Each structure stands twice: as structure tokens, then as C-alpha cells.
Amino acid sequence: VFGDFRPKLSEDSRAAEMVFLGNIQPDLQREVRAQCEAARFVALDSMNLWIETTKDALLKAIAEVHCLVLNDAELRMLTGEANLARAAGAAMDLGPGVVVAKRGEYGAALFHRHGVFAIPGYLLEDVRDPTGAGDSFAGGFLGYLDGAGGGDPDDATLRRAMAYGSVLASFNVEDFGTERVAGLKPDEIEERYEAFRRLSHFDQAALPSESA
Amino acid sequence: VFGDFRPKLSEDSRAAEMVFLGNIQPDLQREVRAQCEAARFVALDSMNLWIETTKDALLKAIAEVHCLVLNDAELRMLTGEANLARAAGAAMDLGPGVVVAKRGEYGAALFHRHGVFAIPGYLLEDVRDPTGAGDSFAGGFLGYLDGAGGGDPDDATLRRAMAYGSVLASFNVEDFGTERVAGLKPDEIEERYEAFRRLSHFDQAALPSESA
Numbered sequence: 519v520f521g522d523f524r525p526k527l528s529e530d531s532r533a534a535e536m537v538f539l540g541n542i543q544p545d546l547q548r549e550v551r552a553q554c555e556a557a558r559f560v561a562l563d564s565m566n567l568w569i570e571t572t573k574d575a576l577l578k579a580i581a582e583v584h585c586l587v588l589n590d591a592e593l594r595m596l597t598g599e600a601n602l603a604r605a606a607g608a609a610m611d612l613g614p615g616v617v618v619a620k621r622g623e624y625g626a627a628l629f630h631r632h633g634v635f636a637i638p639g640y641l642l643e644d645v646r647d648p649t650g651a652g653d654s655f656a657g658g659f660l661g662y663l664d665g666a667g668g669g670d671p672d673d674a675t676l677r678r679a680m681a682y683g684s685v686l687a688s689f690n691v692e693d694f695g696t697e698r699v700a701g702l703k704p705d706e707i708e709e710r711y712e713a714f715r716r717l718s719h720f721d722q723a724a725l726p727s728e729s730a
Numbered sequence: 731v732f733g734d735f736r737p738k739l740s741e742d743s744r745a746a747e748m749v750f751l752g753n754i755q756p757d758l759q760r761e762v763r764a765q766c767e768a769a770r771f772v773a774l775d776s777m778n779l780w781i782e783t784t785k786d787a788l789l790k791a792i793a794e795v796h797c798l799v800l801n802d803a804e805l806r807m808l809t810g811e812a813n814l815a816r817a818a819g820a821a822m823d824l825g826p827g828v829v830v831a832k833r834g835e836y837g838a839a840l841f842h843r844h845g846v847f848a849i850p851g852y853l854l855e856d857v858r859d860p861t862g863a864g865d866s867f868a869g870g871f872l873g874y875l876d877g878a879g880g881g882d883p884d885d886a887t888l889r890r891a892m893a894y895g896s897v898l899a900s901f902n903v904e905d906f907g908t909e910r911v912a913g914l915k916p917d918e919i920e921e922r923y924e925a926f927r928r929l930s931h932f933d934q935a936a937l938p939s940e941s942a
Contacts (some may be wrong), residue, residue: 602835603855623814624836625850636850636929638837643815677932711935717848718930720889723923 527553536664538656539583541565544575551582558669561585561660562614563652569596581613584669587656590619590627602627603634616676618659620652628680633673637680638718640688640710647694651687654699658686685710739765748876750868751795753777756787763794770881773797773872774826775864781808793825796881799868802831802839814839815846828888830871832864840892845885849892850930852900852922859906863899866911870898897922 525546537554539547539562551560560583568576569592576596580586586593586609590602597608606617606629619627621639628635662682666675685707692698737758749766751759751774763772772795780788781804788808792798798805798821802814809820818829818841831839833851840847874894878887897919904910 601855601857603853607855621836624833625848627850627853634853634929635932636837636853637932638839638848638850638930641815641839641846641848643813643819645813674933678936681932708935715932715934717846718850720847720849720893720927721886722927723920724890 525550525553532556535559535668536660537561538660539563539579540653540656541568544568544572544579547579548575548582551579559584559660559663559671561587561616561618561656563587563656564592564596565589566592566595577612580609583614585616585618586612586614587618587620587652587659589652590621593617593619603629616671618680620655622648622651626655626680626684628676630673630676633676635673635677635680637684637714640684640714640717642688642692645691648691649694650696651691654690655683655687657683659683661686681711681714682707685714688714737762737765744768747771747880748872749773750872751775751791752865752868753780756780756784756791759791760787760794763791771796771872771875771883773799773828773830773868775799775868776804776808777801778804778807789824792821795826797828797830798824798826799830799832799864799871801864802833805829805831815841828883830892832867834860834863838867838892838896840888842885842888845888847885847889847892849896849926852896852926852929854900854904857903860903861906862908863903866902867895867899869895871895873898893923893926894919897926900926 527550532553533556534554535556535558537557537560539550539560541563547562562579562583564576593605593609594600597605599605599608602619606619609617615631617629621627623639625638659679659682662679663671686699688710689698689702739762744765745768746766747768747770749769749772751762751772753775759774774791774795776788805817805821806812809817811817811820814831818831821829822841827842829841833839835851837850871891871894874891875883898911900922901910901914
């Protein structure tokens with residue numbers, strides 16, 4: 519598909535502090551990465567095709583980023599670990615300090631050196647088109663991290679970024695293409711962020727006193 | 731399998747206020763249900779076999795309970811709704827005020843008249859045997875509801891019960907059979923409950939001020 523394509527970034531793009539290497543051939547991802555000299559946080563997405571056909575190049579690309587974003591099945595395939603937590607640990611050993619496992623309608627999980635986090639998918643009654651959910655997630659996730667300061671995010675910031683990614687993905691699947699997301703207003707995003715908290719939070723333990 | 735088996739409960743069992751109708755032939759579940767005259771909260775589990783072979787009896791059994799507990803795929807099969815939230819709504823229309831969708835390693839979702847809740851699965855590095863996870867979940871879920879007062883639980887109580895169910899299921903899969911759960915101490919349960927909160931909670935929105 520890519521033939522002799524060599525990515526050449528504009529000056530503006532080269533100056534980006536937050537970089538998302540979308541799912542393309544890993545050598546091209548590396549070329550893009552190398553041009554982003556100002557990058558403070560680089561995330562990489564990939565897929566089963568590159569794991570199967572160009573694994574060596576993919577491993578080099580992964581070693582050069584801060585964050586790996588993959589479907590859970592691909593994370594298992596990449597590392598040969600059937601258990602998701604172990605697969606994420608093995609992926610961190612490849613270089614990235616942050617690993618995000620996308621789990622489709624079931625949500626996503628986050629692994630980093632100092633924490634583990636899991637968020638369910640937002641439960642929608644109308645899902646029209648799941649296409650692009652993963653990229654919307656990455657957009658919300660990295661967009662929040664960028665606004666929150668960019669490099670070296672702490673646990674609480676990463677968790678919020680996961681929730682914003684999930685919010686964006688949940689809007690994306692409500693309509694075909696990018697129509698729903700393109701028309702989003704900040705209030706709608708904040709409202710769903712809070713709805714996500716209500717969906718997934720529960721109170722501290724309050725064990726009842728022993729009764730019959 | 732069951733032949734001419736007719737369940738006959740002991741006096742103690744008949745006096746139970748909290749009843750779990752485990753996954754057996756639906757007419758037998760109804761016979762058990764009818765004998766539990768003191769029951770204030772009855773939950774029912776079932777499976778694809780009964781949906782396919784004795785659906786009418788199953789629908790009658792479901793109409794007589796407060797809570798339906800099914801795998802998400804079975805909930806879709808029962809109701810003919812591909813969307814989980816819609817399937818849960820259709821299941822509530824059959825009678826139960828509370829519907830729990832079990833999602834295997836991805837956790838579980840709760841639907842009732844006044845709320846929706848979803849909890850991810852606890853992320854374990856060592857899963858030895860998933861057998862019995864669903865029943866352990868039901869045990870933790872109903873055990874907590876029983877201790878918390880039994881009938882007509884509110885949203886916060888149901889959420890805690892979901893978390894305790896998930897805690898028990900997470901212990902169950904750590905070892906074969908019931909060994910791990912049988913040896914559990916209350917402190918271990920409380921500790922994992924809090925670990926579950928840490929796993930799945932995130933802070934309120936804190937949008938950064940616009941920067942370049």
C-alpha cells in the first residue's frame with residue numbers, strides 16, 4: 519500500500535510535543551517519530567498485520583515511544599502472553615512506560631509503572647457504527663494529556679485521559695463517520711465524563727453488622 | 731438429567747429471605763421458588779439450553795423473581811436484542827426489577843429502574859480456573875444484599891453488591907474448585923474490595939486551562 523512513500527512532516531508537525539503514531543507500517547512510524555524532535559509524549563497504535571509480517575520493525579518502533587495502544591487480542595499476540603496483565607507487563611519491558619489495552623465495547627485497561635486502571639465501555643442504547651472508536655479513543659486520551667501538560671503524566675492524569683478517551687469513543691459510535699464527534703460541544707463532553715463516573719463508581723465498603 | 735426429580739426444601743430453606751435459583755430446568759426453579767414463602771429477594775440464573783428448549787417455562791420463572799442474572803450473550807439471546815442496554819431493558823419488562831449481565835473476564839453490568847452500573851473484571855496475573863466464577867459472583871452479590879437488609883436494595887447497595895460479587899469471583903478463579911474461596915478471610919475480601927475501587931475509579935473532570 520505504502521510503496522515508496524516517505525513521510526515528510528511540516529515544520530508545525532515537527533514541533534508537536536504530543537505525537538500519535540497511527541496504525542501504519544512500523545518503519546514509517548519510526549520515520550515520523552524521528553522527525554518529531556520536540557515530542558515529549560509519543561503513543562503508537564498498531565495491528566495484527568504488522569505483528570505478523572514486520573515484527574522486528576514493530577518492536578523497534580515500540581521501543582522508541584512512551585505509550586503503546588493496542589487491542590487486547592493484539593497485545594496478547596505481540597507478547598505471547600495469554601493473560602492481559604502479564605501481556606501488558608511484557609509490553610512495558612519493550613520500552614513504553616504506559617500500555618493501553620483497548621477492549622471494544624467492554625472498555626479499556628491502562629497499565630503503567632505505578633498503577634493499573636480499567637474502565638468499562640459506556641453503555642449506549644444506540645450504537646450505529648463502531649468504526650473509528652479506537653482512533654477517537656486515542657484522540658480523547660492524548661488530547662487530554664496534551665492539555666494537562668504533556669510529558670510524564672501521573673496516575674490520576676492518565677486515568678482521566680482514559681475516561682476522556684472513552685467519552686470520545688462513545689460519541690463516535692453513535693453515528694456514522696465523524697459526524698457526531700465533529701459537532702461535539704465541550705458541555706456534552708463534560709456531561710458524559712460525569713455520566714461515566716456515575717456508571718462505574720461505587721461506594722467504600724460498608725459492611726452491615728452481623729444479623730441472622 | 732432431572733427425570734422425575736421434584737425439589738422438596740427443608741423447613742430452614744423454606745424460611746430463607748434471600749434465594750438464589752441456580753441454573754437448572756426452569757419448571758424446577760419455579761417449584762423451588764413457590765416453596766420459599768418468606769423470600770424477600772429472589773435471583774435467577776439460567777443458560778442458553780433453557781432459552782432454546784424450554785423458553786415458555788423460563789419466561790414464567792423469570793416473571794416470578796426480583797433479579798435476573800445471565801451472561802451478556804444469553805441476555806441477548808433471551809430478548810432478541812443485540813444491544814446489551816436494550817436487552818436488559820427488555821428483560822426488566824419480563825418482570826425482574828434488577829438485571830445483572832455477567833461479562834466473563836470483562837466484568838459485569840447492572841441494570842435496574844433507577845440506574846446503570848458497570849464494573850470491569852479484576853485484572854489478575856494468575857488465572858488458574860474460571861469454572862464457577864459466575865456462581866461465586868452470585869454468592870458474593872446476594873450474600874452482601876442479604877447482610878445489607880435483603881429486599882428492595884437501593885442503587886448504592888446494589889453497586890456494592892456487584893463489587894463484592896466481583897471480588898468473590900476474582901478469588902475463585904485464582905485456584906481450582908472452591909479452595910481459594912473456602913479459605914478466604916474477611917480481611918482479604920475487604921482488601922480486594924478496596925483494590926477494585928482503586929482499579930476502576932477516576933477523579934472528577936479537571937480540565938486544564940487552555941495552553942498552546
